[in-house]
Amino acid sequence: MMSSGRNRVKIFVRFRPTPNFAHDSVEFLNDGQTINIHAKKEDKRQTVNNQLLDWSFKVDGILHNASQEQVYETVVADMTTKALNGFNGTLLAYGQTGAGKTYTITGATENYKQRGTIPRAIAQIFRSVEEQSDQAIVIRVSYLEIYNENMFDLLSTLPEGSSSNNGGYDNQMTIVEGANGSICVKGLSMHVANNEGEALNLLFEGETNRAIASHSLNKNSSRSHCIFTIHIESRSRTESNAKYVTSKLNLVDLAGSERLGKTGSEGQIQKEAMYINKSLTFLEQTVIALADKHRGHIPYRQTKLTHALKDSIGGKCCTTMIANVYGDFPQLDETISTLRFAMRMKCVPVEPAVNEHYDPWLLVRELDANIKHLKQELDMHNTLANRAQVSYSSLSDGQMNDIKKQVRLFLEGKTSEIDVTSLHQIGAIFTQFRSVVLEMERDINQQYKNKFLLLDKSDSDAMLAVQKAGLPLDDHGNYAGTSETAFTVVPIATQQATAAPASKQKQQPPASPKRKSGKKSRGGGSPTGRGPASPSPQAEPGAKPAKSGATQPSVQLATTDGAESTKKEESFPTDSVTEEKKTSRPSTPPTRPQAFEEFKKERGQEINRILNENKTILMSKKRIVRDLAHAVNATKHMIDGTRVALERKKNERMEQGEFVNEEGETVIDEEEFQLISQLKNLKQTYRHDYDELRNVKTEVEYCQKLVDQCRQKLVQEFDAWYNDSFMQDNHETSASVGYGARPGIIVPARLTLNSQQANLEDDQEKFERVQQELLMDHQDSAAFYNAKMRTRRRQIYEKAMAQPQPNRQLPPGVPQVSMRNKPPNQMSYVY
């Protein structure tokens, strides 16, 4: 097959066989694609509107004296094959009346050999259907005629069909465009053809219904456009997927393109010719627009023909045109005209694409199966990653409540972590944050409303009433502590003292309107209708309720609470915060050392008492150790001194000569004897004291452990209380900075602050212990250790003071979310 311009509409020129072929004027080049037409000067008058004498047309193929079979194989067979694979295909037969368009498209219906492209395409399609046993292919046929801008269903005479239209007049047929740009003629019947014979029957049925008007040029000339469409739907029998392909093969027999004047037609025939001209002119305009890549708008809708062929010319459709022409000299001008249109059509770009679709039901089933499979994969992955508890399904009401509780605890400062295991949970946490914050805001507003009333400062009555009630107002009329605004906030009084004068007025509400002249009634000031004694929160959103309240100071100022309740009202607790918590969070938290001192007097009183008792015992034991150590040291010195004296005495005796008695024993003098006795006694004393010292030291160690334990307990409890009460975040503790515990003592994870005092006492004790241990061997080391210990004490004090204090800059309720079971590479959320 000859071809050029792969991405353009293909053009073939078919010459109607004639014994009078204008060989002198029409020339085919050897490339099989070029047609040169020469008009002699003397013949010029016969070439209408054409100023040129020489024409050259390059097309995709020239069909001269070609049989029907050759035409089909050359032009249509490939397009039919593509249609079976899901590509749309359109064959347009264009040309002068009688040039052979119908012969090309339909052929001679009485002669099998001369059958046209429609019966041949039908045969090829059903051959392929039989061969492709793995595909379930459904063939449907429609046959549309457009005559004088009216649409007719050429198969409407058949009973069966997917769309009936009562005779096929176009008032029942409309051209509709699908979402993907596909065109469908609503109301045009579609007929399933199960085999070649059924399809051919449909063709012949349509042919007999075709409107035919006699014409001077050709008795059988068709004055209408006919579109025979084979709709193909193909699904795989072997794969159970939702994908399937559809296509349509349009075989279009256009009406004759000759000019009006030449036919000499009149009346109805002239009217037909006008419509034909109109539609073909618009077809040409559409083709020109399609060929121009800069044109945004394509005038498809100007005629039924172009609108119905919108998805069949260019674009995703494999489009081919056969230009049917005469080779006779008298028809040369029409031949040139037809070829010029063909050249324009040749410029229309095409980009064929398969029409893939997805069966929605099958697709849902397929996606369901995929989701199930992926969930299983995810479960397995989570199990392997030790995240078996993670759930990806929507959260239940119980889980939502749990998250809400966690969010509340977080906002109340009772926890610093919120469990996050899935994106679902993160979304839910944010939702709950919003919900809880709104609730809190509402509660706080409510509490304000319960405690305060808004008074319009310009309302002299109201202000007078407040003053009468004895509330302190400054020169600007502001209640102490409120800003200078048009309104002042007045607390609902809680003292009987203020309630007393109010109660006077309360007893005479009906009189109120009368007390102040010219003012509207304020006696019924409570919009709730609960009477003046009800300080309704609904009463004060605007100035009016405040006004009304102002004439009833007893209403605003009288409460049933005593002084204690007044104290409570100084804080603004949330509904879920305990009273204890409310009072334990002053606006200016104490420093740790201050707080520790307070803690020891209150919450940690008992453990502090035990600690102090243990310390007292420890100190007394240590004193015994110290005294014993001194005694042992002294004895040791005396032993050493006695040894030296005894040695000296022995040497003297040796120098003077030894005295020996009858038994041969050495005789010593009294002094030496005393020294020996003294040494013996000293050694005994030393051994005794040393044993005593060792025993008491063991007791000291035991007592020391008790003291350590008590101290740890005290510090732990303080740490927990302080962090819960004042801290917004986790901070480094004293344990983590490396002091506050003895070597060898296991420090609990949450051991934090050691108070200054505790540290100082520790080191005092430590100093004493070290002193005791070292003093015996290094008597002169006391000053050294003393100085070192003082330095150490100062360092500890500085570190303790440098520990984190409550973060007053951090706004309350700022969330910090940490992720448990955080998998590798998972996003971490920082708020």
Ligand SMILES: Nc1ncnc2c1ncn2[C@@H]1O[C@H](COP(=O)(O)OP(=O)(O)OP(=O)(O)O)[C@@H](O)[C@H]1O
């Ligand atoms: N290639 C051909 N070989 C043999 N006969 C042909 C050929 N082309 C046309 N004819 C004959 O010419 C006559 C007119 O052809 P046809 O009806 O196909 O013309 P047409 O272009 O469809 O005209 P119209 O525009 O009026 O429909 C028919 O009798 C047809 O058999």
